[in-house]
Amino acid sequence: MASSREVVLGRIRAALSDRPTAPEVPRDYDQTRALGDVIGLFAERAADYRALVRRVRWDDLPAEIESSLRARGATRLVAPADLPAVWRVPGVVWSLDAPAYPLPVRTLDRSDGVLTACAVAIAETGTIVLDAGEAQGRRVVTLVPDYHLCVVREDQVVGTVPEALASLEPTRPLTFISGPSATSDIELDRVEGVHGPRHLEVLIAG
Amino acid sequence: MGRNPVTWLGSPTFPTAARTALADVQLRGNLAHATGTIRTKREAAVGELPDWERLRRAGEAIKDDVLSNLDVYLTRLEAAVTARGGVVHWARDAAEANEIVLGLVRAAGATEVVKVKSMATAEIGLNEALEAGGVSAIETDLAELIVQLGEDRPSHILVPAIHRNRSEIRDIFRATMPGASPSLSDRPAELAEAARAHLRRKFLSAQVAISGANFAVADTGSVVVVESEGNGRMCLTLPRTLITVMGLEKVVPSWRDLEVFLQLLPRSSTAERMNPYTSVWSGVTPGDGPREFHLVLLDNGRTATLADRVGRQALRCIRCSACLNVCPVYERTGGQAYGSVYPGPIGAILTPQLGAGTDDPGTASLLRSLPFASSLCGACYEVCPVRIDIPEVLVHLRGRVVAEKPAYAPEAVAMAAASWVMVSPRRFRFAQRLLGPLRLLARRGRVRRLPWPASLWTDSRDVPAPPRETFSAWWRRNRG
Amino acid sequence: MTTRVALMATCLTDTFFPDTARAVVRLLERLGCTVEFPPAQTCCGQMHYNTGYRRQATTLARHTARTFADYDAVVAPSGSCAGMVRDLYPGLHRSTVRVAGRTYELSEFLVDVLGVEDVGAYFPHRVTYHPTCHSLRMLGVGEKPLRLLRAVRGLELVELPAARSCCGFGGTFALKNADTSTAMLADKMRNVLDTGARVLTAGDNSCLMHIGGGLTRLNTGVRTLHLAEILASTEEEPWVATP
Numbered sequence: 066m067a068s069s070r071e072v073v074l075g076r077i078r079a080a081l082s083d084r085p086t087a088p089e090v091p092r093d094y095d096q097t098r099a100l101g102d103v104i105g106l107f108a109e110r111a112a113d114y115r116a117l118v119r120r121v122r123w124d125d126l127p128a129e130i131e132s133s134l135r136a137r138g139a140t141r142l143v144a145p146a147d148l149p150a151v152w153r154v155p156g157v158v159w160s161l162d163a164p165a166y167p168l169p170v171r172t173l174d175r176s177d178g179v180l181t182a183c184a185v186a187i188a189e190t191g192t193i194v195l196d197a198g199e200a201q202g203r204r205v206v207t208l209v210p211d212y213h214l215c216v217v218r219e220d221q222v223v224g225t226v227p228e229a230l231a232s233l234e235p236t237r238p239l240t241f242i243s244g245p246s247a248t249s250d251i252e253l254d255r256v257e258g259v260h261g262p263r264h265l266e267v268l269i270a271g
Numbered sequence: 272m273g274r275n276p277v278t279w280l281g282s283p284t285f286p287t288a289a290r291t292a293l294a295d296v297q298l299r300g301n302l303a304h305a306t307g308t309i310r311t312k313r314e315a316a317v318g319e320l321p322d323w324e325r326l327r328r329a330g331e332a333i334k335d336d337v338l339s340n341l342d343v344y345l346t347r348l349e350a351a352v353t354a355r356g357g358v359v360h361w362a363r364d365a366a367e368a369n370e371i372v373l374g375l376v377r378a379a380g381a382t383e384v385v386k387v388k389s390m391a392t393a394e395i396g397l398n399e400a401l402e403a404g405g406v407s408a409i410e411t412d413l414a415e416l417i418v419q420l421g422e423d424r425p426s427h428i429l430v431p432a433i434h435r436n437r438s439e440i441r442d443i444f445r446a447t448m449p450g451a452s453p454s455l456s457d458r459p460a461e462l463a464e465a466a467r468a469h470l471r472r473k474f475l476s477a478q479v480a481i482s483g484a485n486f487a488v489a490d491t492g493s494v495v496v497v498e499s500e501g502n503g504r505m506c507l508t509l510p511r512t513l514i515t516v517m518g519l520e521k522v523v524p525s526w527r528d529l530e531v532f533l534q535l536l537p538r539s540s541t542a543e544r545m546n547p548y549t550s551v552w553s554g555v556t557p558g559d560g561p562r563e564f565h566l567v568l569l570d571n572g573r574t575a576t577l578a579d580r581v582g583r584q585a586l587r588c589i590r591c592s593a594c595l596n597v598c599p600v601y602e603r604t605g606g607q608a609y610g611s612v613y614p615g616p617i618g619a620i621l622t623p624q625l626g627a628g629t630d631d632p633g634t635a636s637l638l639r640s641l642p643f644a645s646s647l648c649g650a651c652y653e654v655c656p657v658r659i660d661i662p663e664v665l666v667h668l669r670g671r672v673v674a675e676k677p678a679y680a681p682e683a684v685a686m687a688a689a690s691w692v693m694v695s696p697r698r699f700r701f702a703q704r705l706l707g708p709l710r711l712l713a714r715r716g717r718v719r720r721l722p723w724p725a726s727l728w729t730d731s732r733d734v735p736a737p738p739r740e741t742f743s744a745w746w747r748r749n750r751g
Numbered sequence: 752m753t754t755r756v757a758l759m760a761t762c763l764t765d766t767f768f769p770d771t772a773r774a775v776v777r778l779l780e781r782l783g784c785t786v787e788f789p790p791a792q793t794c795c796g797q798m799h800y801n802t803g804y805r806r807q808a809t810t811l812a813r814h815t816a817r818t819f820a821d822y823d824a825v826v827a828p829s830g831s832c833a834g835m836v837r838d839l840y841p842g843l844h845r846s847t848v849r850v851a852g853r854t855y856e857l858s859e860f861l862v863d864v865l866g867v868e869d870v871g872a873y874f875p876h877r878v879t880y881h882p883t884c885h886s887l888r889m890l891g892v893g894e895k896p897l898r899l900l901r902a903v904r905g906l907e908l909v910e911l912p913a914a915r916s917c918c919g920f921g922g923t924f925a926l927k928n929a930d931t932s933t934a935m936l937a938d939k940m941r942n943v944l945d946t947g948a949r950v951l952t953a954g955d956n957s958c959l960m961h962i963g964g965g966l967t968r969l970n971t972g973v974r975t976l977h978l979a980e981i982l983a984s985t986e987e988e989p990w991v992a993t994p
């Protein structure tokens with residue numbers, strides 16, 4: 066008996082016996098767009114989706130992180146082990162996570178939040194993208210804690226979705242984040258805060 | 272609740288189900304409110320992109336390329352997923368897909384699985400099949416949870432509980448959700464919070480998760496799930512084993528193609544610039560996420576749909592639900608009248624194709640009624656992000672229904688007679704004169720009541736009395 | 752040079768609404784066209800086509816194409832019949848391709864071909880306009896009918912809420928799904944009544960027959976009138992209500 070794989074592939078080939086020709090894909094949509102001040106736009110659009118956004122000076126980053134955490138009252142923070150040491154500000158208990166010594170989910174669940182960097186940010190949609198690369202950690206680390214503080218370097222902000230995708234490595238685990246967790250499931254009206262982090266704060270540093 | 276793949280067993284035909292739905296005042300109000308809200312928002316979200324029409328054309332072309340070379344892209348996807356540590360399974364139909372999934376869950380030693388909302392698993396009735404096999408499936412999407420707890424049926428692709436309003440949802444939660452507070456209010460935020468608390472434990476302890484896929488990239492083996500709440504991320508990240516069931520047509524050729532769909536989909540579905548979360552993974556990543564990944568490629572009527580030159584464009588669908596939200600029929604009848612997990616305009620063209628060949632006579636007559644559940648107003652085609660000409664497919668499928676009718680069926684006889692009359696100017700003028708006596712029934716230029724089948728019209732609408740002289744007669748007399 | 756135009760009256764208008772067809776003749780002649788009415792015309796085949804009877808629709812389409820073969824411009828006072836000919840005839844038969852490119856819906860013909868918006872009409876009534884689905888989405892007539900209406904002297908144009916929503920006619924849909932069709936009609940009527948207009952106009956007598964049939968059934972006192980009849984009405988020869 067033929068395997069299901071052979072059966073299904075055979076059905077496909079039979080279904081295509083009229084040999085439809087693949088059209089040329091018109092790629093005349095915008096790869097990039099004149100969006101003006103992309104950093105400002107990113108800040109505005111991320112805030113549109115109820116992320117808390119602040120623009121800060123790169124040199125002040127540790128102090129700004131400290132003030133964010135203080136404002137939030139967060140004292141037990143999770144971070145990927147390769148987070149820049151200067152970001153691990155004092156006055157907070159830091160739990161570091163790495164694939165080799167992963168934090169138990171319970172620890173993540175009991176933490177007050179997580180601090181990471183990102184891979185790229187998209188101005189037009191107010192999106193940050195994590196690719197499990199430097200200072201971003203395993204996916205679970207930015208998922209279970211209820212508060213995610215994310216540092217975006219100004220030079221990481223691109224204008225459009227096509228620009229962002231072109232800069233990403235598709236085989237890495239990727240997470241696109243646009244605002245905190247939300248749902249439109251009740252009367253098709255958006256409400257923030259379900260299973261993912263209910264609070265997203267973005268520090269744009271330049 | 273009996274299940275046939277795609278449709279719900281025992282569902283009446285569309286006109287019958289619609290009559291019941293139209294009389295449901297609560298339902299009508301809920302739907303009018305929800306669809307009204309989303310329509311305006313979608314228009315704004317789409318209006319922001321100056322290249323929207325070009326994106327639609329690109330989306331259409333990419334999907335047509337996929338369909339034209341489906342075997343090539345699927346084998347490429349299989350190779351890429353396998354190379355990255357995933358296991359690919361092929362399923363001819365619902366029964367086989369369910370069997371594969373149940374086998375995998377059992378092999379993982381789990382009796383409970385968490386699920387991300389997925390149309391493919393709804394289509395094959397996976398939850399019921401798992402239940403029968405002793406595995407309980409927990410829906411983690413808020414709307415799916417509402418449907419599951421309410422022992423209800425879904426009525427929308429994206430928001431299966433769209434037919435419920437906030438106070439109904441509160442009542443369902445109060446009655447069925449373990450640990451729900453009896454003082455739970457109907458504030459959406461509080462309802463969402465209740466769902467969060469209810470599901471949190473399940474997420475943190477789940478061993479197996481089951482998801483669908485919005486896209487899968489052939490070149491890289493990357494699978495994409497687009498969601499809002501974070502339940503998807505929970506399922507895709509926390510459990511040891513991840514099983515993804517995906518319709519064959521969800522494959523896209525290359526990573527670059529996502530730059531089109533990640534713009535088209537969120538703006539069309541939830542009217543957002545970008546949905547809160549999109550997850551992408553390729554096979555298994557050591558140390559990050561599930562240790563086992565299974566991808567089940569589902570046919571279940573798709574290859575039969577692919578064989579139809581006109582009907583195959585339905586396989587371009589990215590399940591955004593924009594066509595439902597703008598449909599004047601859906602807006603009034605809701606989704607359950609379509610008797611299938613795929614309601615609305617896309618359901619009216621997809622369900623009859625996926626379900627073709629059913630041996631249940633009731634299902635067959637439901638399927639025959641679906642292509643007629645449209646006034647052909649074209650609002651669906653206007654919004655569809657992959658430009659599926661839904662009216663064209665509806666008319667084509669109507670033709671298939673007509674072709675199966677015996678020549679002596681009353682409608683076929685009437686239509687044959689009408690065309691016989693109208694193809695001859697002489698017979699047509701004669702028939703026009705025969706309408707004259709209708710004037711005798713008229714009061715003030717209106718006819719109020721006619722026998723069946725014209726009563727289908729006159730039950731709610733007057734018919735104008737035929738004039739003393741048709742235009743052609745007038746022309747002959749004055750100008751001819 | 753005068754433009755020679757063939758009037759495609761459509762089977763419904765010919766049979767039930769001769770005033771509309773006469774109005775088209777008057778209007779086009781006033782604008783300097785020579786109007787002819789090929790007497791062999793019957794039906795474009797749209798009902799058969801949309802109900803799934805493609806073979807019979809093709810027979811009717813071929814008959815229609817033959818009937819209008821000698822004309823460079825065919826004008827129909829119907830968005831859906833013009834849409835049928837223009838959009839769907841090319842896919843039916845090789846003999847039905849040519850007529851497709853020469854067929855116009857009335858408002859398009861006036862604005863695009865004749866290049867007029869002010870047709871010199873006079874119609875001193877409060878009017879609202881329903882854009883029928885096929886004229887809107889198949890033909891894309893857009894604002895043209897509204898531009899024509901705005902130029903009519905004495906006419907007070909009021910905007911119809913949710914104008915782009917289908918009225919629920921849909922050909923045989925009105926019979927096969929009579930309940931849904933009626934529910935759609937009810938909303939359309941409510942929107943029409945909300946405007947306070949005395950006249951509802953559109954470019955298609957089929958939709959007007961459906962909406963008008965509901966409006967008279969409920970004795971709303973609002974009448975339906977084809978766009979052509981408003982545009983044909985002048986100060987010298989104003990439109991008069993036929994009982």
Ligand code: SF4
Nearest residue numbers: 588589591592594655
């Ligand atoms: S048919 Fe088009 S509009 Fe409807 S759900 Fe599919 S992609 Fe969206």
